[in-house]
Amino acid sequence: MSEPETRKVGDRGQVTLPKRLREAFDIHGGDEVTIREAGDKIVIEKPTSRADLAEGYRRRAEHHRELADEMAGSSREANASLGDAPGWEE
Structure with a gap:
């Protein structure tokens, strides 16, 4: 400052x-x-301009997609290692 x-x-x-x-x-x-x-x-x-605001939303959406992909991969790894939980249906 x-x-x-x-x-x-x-x-x-x-x-x-x-x-x-x-x-x-x-x-x-x-x-x-x-x-x-x-x-x-x-x-x-x-x-904040509309363009700056839209860019911020685009970056946030991309970050959320990356997190969702990472979590899906972790979930697949857990299922492969641990198997399905009894009574669990997708």
Whole structure:
């Protein structure tokens, strides 16, 4: 985390974001930001784009598929070693 910077609030409530933060978070003139309260703080953040959100869901789904494949393999190994449990039907 970088050192905080002090900015003055203009008469209309406007504050200029420091250039290094705009560059770091890829914020340009005309972009929208989200402003919310978090306890006793004001948080300004770049909204998550639909593309970023979709990519996150794709990665999560792939991770779940990998886990399911791993568990299926473990289940097959257990069945091969231990045999079926009595009274168990798939």
